[in-house]
Amino acid sequence: MYQSFEEASAPAASGDRVKAVLRELKTRRLKGFLVPHSDQHQNEFLPPCEERLAWLTGFTGSAGVAIVTDKGSALFVDGRYTLQAKKQVDSHVFEVLQVPEAKPSTWLRETLVRGNTVGYDPALHTIKEIERLTKTLAAAGIKLAPVPDNPIDGLWGSERPKPSAAPVYPHPAEFAGKSVAEKIADVQATLAKDKQDAVLLTAPDSICWLFNIRGGDIKHTPVALAFAVVPATGRPTLFVDQAKTGDTIRNALKPFADIAKPDELDAALKALAAEKAKVRLDPESAAMRFARVLEAEGAKFVAGDDPCTLPKAIKNQAEIKGAAPLICADAVAMARFLAWLDEVGESGKVDEVSAAMRLEDFRRETGQLKDISFDTISASGPHGAVVHYRPTNAAKRVLDKGSLYLIDSGGQYADGTTDITRTLAIGKPTPEMKRHYGIVLKAHIAIASARFPKGTRGQDLDPYARRPLWEAGLDYDHGTGHGVGSYLSVHEGPQRLSRLGTVELKPGMILSNEPGYYREGKYGIRLENLILVTRPENVEGGDREMMGFETLTLVPFDRRLIDPKQLDRAERAWLNAYHARVRREIEPLLVSDDRPWLRHATAPIG
Structure with a gap:
């Protein structure tokens, strides 16, 4: 079977886990912390090792965000998940609220006081999301602070599932309908038209579409978790776990792109920043972490849609x-x-x-x-x-x-x-x-x-x-x-x-x-x-x-x-x-x- 029918939710553990998170926050002088259903690619469906929201709350839906504070905790979901969340979540630990009627920013302003600081993992939130929330909270005197080492990861410990090692494989041209070279050329033409030097792609489906590849890193969604930098001229670089790329995929991509390790991405972004390159990021889908990498080098990203999204659609x-x-x-x-x-x-x-x-x-x-x-x-x-x-x-x-x-x-x-x-x-x-x-x-x-x-x-x-x-x-x-x-x-x-x-x-x-x-x-x-x-x-x-x-x-x-x-x-x-x-x-x-x-x-x- 491609699916399991075992219960994946564990609400009984949420009380102790929230207490452990609060102890971590106290050592960091934070009054609250955001826990979204997200990963660094902003995927809707997540690999098991990224299910932090489920680990903390017991809620297993594909959209939501929890806020943990020393004044109380809340889980925000949309109308698709209201009934599910109420069944899966311990109501003594989390108040379940429905968006857009309830807003996380409003709840934080009503729960915390001026001078408080709320932490967030910059790898798990989009640029636009953090910009909006920072502005809203600032009006109430509440600060939003990046926390690069997510406290939940340490608390999850050895029980956290291992990342996927599923292989990357080619998606045949007979199904793709367009070659890798043609797609790259179209993306580069968009960059040239917009007078940008490069784009950072963070969405796995965009990357798999662009390079005519597929993978198995997310259940039921045939994508490989990867990043890519496409310059306006020259060869793109695909940043992907080397263990997933065998000779077949390397030979297929060799004429079009270079392959590098994911942990080499930051160095590539810093090099672009040092060159004063205009690097395009989609603020609606790219994690704030990448904007911070560029800004640390004195550069600023250029906001623009993911150039693969519309042609893929x-x-x-x-x-x-x-x-x-x-x-x-x-x-x-x-x-x-x-x-x-x-x-x-x-x-x-x-x-x-x-x-x-x-x-x-x-x-x-x-x-x-x-x-x-x-x-x-x-x-x-x-x-x-x-x-x-x-x-x-x-x-x-x-x-x-x-x-x-x-x-x-x-x-x-x-x-x-x-x-x-x-x-x-x-x-x-x-x-x-x-x-x-x-x-x-x-x-x-x-x-x-x-x-x-x-x-x-x-x-x-x-x-x-x-x-x-x-x-x-x-x-x-x-x-x-x-x-x-x-x-x-x-x-x-x-x-x-x-x-x-x-x-x-x-x-x-x-x-x-x-x-x-x-x-x-x-x-x-x-x-x-x-x-x-x-x-x-x-x-x-x-x-x-x-x-x-x-x-x-x-x-x-x-x-x-x-x-x-x-x-x-x-x-x-x-x-x-x-x-x-x-x-x-x-x-x-x-x-x-x-x-x-x-x-x-x-x-x-x-």
Whole structure:
């Protein structure tokens, strides 16, 4: 199995660990310390040796920050993780607060007093984050001080997991669609245009994309932890653990780049600073540590976006073309799983863990699966209301008759990454379940069928999905969609459909379309497909070209939960056309025993 179902949280230890941190802070004359869910690459998903927040609090979500002070401690999470955090964290030790309603800066200003100092690890916070927090706290007379030796690392001691030693390997040109030389040339052209001498790349997915390499340092995300310096002219340098680079990868990169040890990076930055070079850093993603290295030599970085982020997000023709067969393979696995679940789901013998394992088996049987793209969210009944629920052997629920079951999963394939969510009725659904499902389906269709002009941002489209929920007095506390990589991160920026989506949508971008609704203590509903931004086209009778979305995912929605009366004519037409396409493209790939199920699952609605 690619995933474990053992409990990873240890909230019982958090009280003693917080006390130990406070003792360390006292020796350093600090009143508080920030503990983010982060590493020096600002990854969303972390290797085990970087899970400091989980070690301290017991919270295992992918986003959050804890603040420890001698006046009390707090954990800040977003709406995806509020329920999870309350279950995993000792409330006697940490107050759990939801952002953006609660802000760490406000909490610190209310908890501490003028003259207090709060420590932070400059390797774990972005430049922009520290600049904002420093300014806000300064107004209250509170100082923010860098702590280069993180106290948690010493306290974690010998129990801290070892760093990954997974090998780096080439990503073939047939899947990448563009050579290393072409990508480097594009980055260098951007630097020349912006009159900059070099860029420091800190995001592993950017680096792996640029050099057409992949790795295994983060679970379910095929990246190698590395840094890179790309000069405006000359050869880039890849800073990566030498033990991970065998002859194959060295020979593949030899024509394009030099390879150095990670601990040589600071010397390279200092040399650039000594030359008064204009070094580009992305303040939204680069750790403050690197700005401090340059400043120590009397230089100052030049703020600029990571030049790999946007071209990585805009998939080339090879990446788009390659996504089609993997989408079909993944859809076949999902169809087989749904047919199986229809047969055994009401037996009382299927639980959240066994269902997730069975789906992984179906994906493996495609013969193409490299890994799953994230730990499967397999949630029955009230567990579905926990947005990023993770099933465990200790707390798994059986799929009960009369309940809803939410399954959010995906796969990593050489030619792309998938992410799909379906919500299913186990037995006969209640009218309330059908009503809420119908509202979420309307929200999903609103995005899938949207037309929009050049310059449209994700935040412009996010209300399309929310309107059906808002009209019913409902909402959901997560974005409507995120970018998806090509055999890279399942959560990819800068594109997103959310209130925070300020980047223009471009043809070739792949995003998720996943509105939801969550009724605490009862069930959760989320419907997710992957969508591709299409090229601008003329609209009959119009005077401006419009872009749109092509739905890539090909898996039926649960007809048992659909009341045709909730959908208008256009929505019914979209759904029937989608199901007809699913049947047309997937039925020939299914074994004969599953074809009757697919025909029934994709039958037109009235």
